[in-house]
Amino acid sequence: MPEERKKILVLFAHPSQERSEVNKLLFKACQEHSDVTAIDLYREYPTFHINIDREQQRLLEHQVIIFLFPLHWYSTPAILKQWQDLVLEYGFAYGTDGTALKGKTFFCATTAGGSEKAYQGDGYNHFTIRELLTPLEQTANLCGMRYLAPFVLFSSRNASEEGRIPGHIDAFNTLLTSLAANTLDLSHAASLSVLNQALMQETQTASQTR
């Protein structure tokens, strides 16, 4: 039962886009959706002087917030951390009167150089991506946002050579479309380890109804 359409805010952070093979294309895909506002943070704030009012206003205007970034040391690139530190203020995002983000949906769309195997308890990274991103998960919890599993492309350095990029972008597009139309099963999406799994199901049901 689709309700009203949701507006999506994509905050994109990539410090050297001329070398980007996946994120740049994902960002471009975002720009083509009418329900998506796509912000290139490094372009807008090259000196890290983030305009807090502007960013808070943007958050207020959207119901789905996505961080789009390549995984840097198991976390976001620096500007996204700066963004969190400045924009998610007491009294706005959390605290007694900090209810501005309550009920919104939040997740990370990221790319990791390591393989899916590496991001497991017995892999060399010892933790899953979802586990590594728990600081963001708890941030979302504290702000009252619904946290979904991260949308991940593993082994991203070889994705281009192995022809896995177009499929990943298609999946991202499907994800954005279903989020905007509010057809994604959010509680299921919150329970997964990576969001990509929900999408497989999504495309299956879509083809069945067709």
Place this chain on the structure above:
Amino acid sequence: MTAYFIQAFIYLCAAVIAVPLAKRLGLGSVLGYLIAGVVIGPIVGLVGSETNTLQHFAEFGVVMMLFLVGLELEPRMLWDMRNKLMGLGGLQIGLTTAVIMAAGVYFGLGWSVAFTVGLIFALSSTAIVLQTFSEKNLSKTEGGKNAFSVLLFQDIAVIPMLALIPLLALPELVEKAQALAGQAAEHHEELSLVAGLPGWAYGITVLLAIAAVVVGGHYLSRPLFRYVASSGLREIFTATALMLVIGIAALMSLVGLSPALGTFLAGVVLANSEFRHELESNIEPFKGLLLGLFFITVGAGIDFGVLASNIGPVLGITAGVMLVKAAVLFLLAMVFKIKNSDRWLFALSLAQAGEFGFVLLSYTVQNHVIPTDLAQMLSLVVALSMFLTPGLFILFDKVILPRYEKSENKPEADEITERGTVIIAGIGRFGQMVNRFLVANKIKTVVLDQSVDQVANLRKINVKSFYGDATQPDLLHTAGIEDASMLVIAIDNNERAVELTKYIKRTYPKVMIFARAFDRGHHFELKHAGADFIVSETYHSALELGKEALIALGVHPFKAEQKKATLRELELCYKDSLYEMWKKKSEDSKYSTHFRELFIELETAIAKAMKSEHLDEQARVERGWTPPPKDYEKRMNENEE
């Protein structure tokens, strides 16, 4: 004296009326001059016998044009275009000449005459075609670019043609001319250094003359121009440029070579000189006027008697020539894989004969290669084909283009956009930094400065720069302002910087202007004039020093950096309202703006804003990271309970 004035007035008057009119009708300036000539000559009969004398004088415009063609020939650009130049251009001239020559022989012309006629008709009209391309925005199309390389090759090919044609002289015409000259006694004989010399001595003299032009152009011109330029007198520089061209022309005539050849050579030698753009802008107006005069005399010389009695052949030859040229071009376009509408554009745009046709015709008559009556008829053909060119462009626009627009797919958008040139006016310390930064990032720049010493110094450290006053429209034109994407203004004269901004925004609205302002008043003036980005010259360095001072006095460096950012943001916030204030004030008292009052107002505004920052911790601008309140956790827990 009075007679001269009246004549000059008639010529100028005709040009002033006819040329703008022709341009407005889409016929181009060359046709405008021709029409002006036809009107004052054969139709109204205001001018008469003196046109012949005038034409010899006006031919000097051709000499100047070839000097400019030479100046434009950067060896690297030629090398990049070598395939198109030699392939397209060479084949176009070769095939067209061959076909027309065959037709000429078939109709009973001697082979040498037919060959010359072929050469003359192989050339197209650079002036008309390039002007139409830029008017109709076709320069960047595939057809337009290829047509340009053919035209460029033709311009260069004129040089060997000028050398070749005298060798084709018809003995009977030479004899006749000599007989005439003999009758007219000896006083007509031209000055010559080589008249009585034996062959070997003649050869040596010619080589020496050419060597003088090349060596002199390379080594002597620079000190000469520097000496003259440092005097700061613009007209003397003009005089020097004229002296150079005329001197070379004289030298070449003395040794019996074509003056056009000599000046072309000098142009090529000077193509890399820092004075190139200044030379171009000085010679350009003379060239334009003299060439105009040349076309007027061609128009005035058209014999309507000849036209009337030969109307059939003239029309026939014109149609034939244009058909042959278009067919050859179309064939080449197929071979070189120029597709769809571009193929038609390429073929139709170059199907006419050109202004060089007139030049070569009068040259051939002088050298007794073609009989005068044939030349007269041929010049009618050249003129007629040029008159028909706008018609062909209309045909292309209205009939051919629509047909292809339907069938053609939209071209794929290019990922990498071509980066146009940045012109930097003023290369003092400021301009130098900008230039170094841009060049290091592979942006093509053209650097202009009025100080000869500065330009010389920069050339020593391999910064390609040109001498000249960047506020002169001519110089900007020769520096390529039409195709530039940006002009950086870093000149020391404030008023002229503003004037320059206004001029560029009016004439070339697409060119972005990035300007350096002296102070805030200047900043606003530049903004008012339409500059796209303005920076005050001392602003950032002063802020930087202020920040370092804060650090030295004990403020934490990160805090100091934030304070600096705050001040900048405050200024940005207040800038627009200040600008509006300034505009109102300068309208009230147009020429005595009270900057001091204005600054005091600004300072108070900033001081007030800064102070309010300290009072109100949540105020927007100085918001760095703010910690939650001391007891926030307790408050949150209370809430949950």
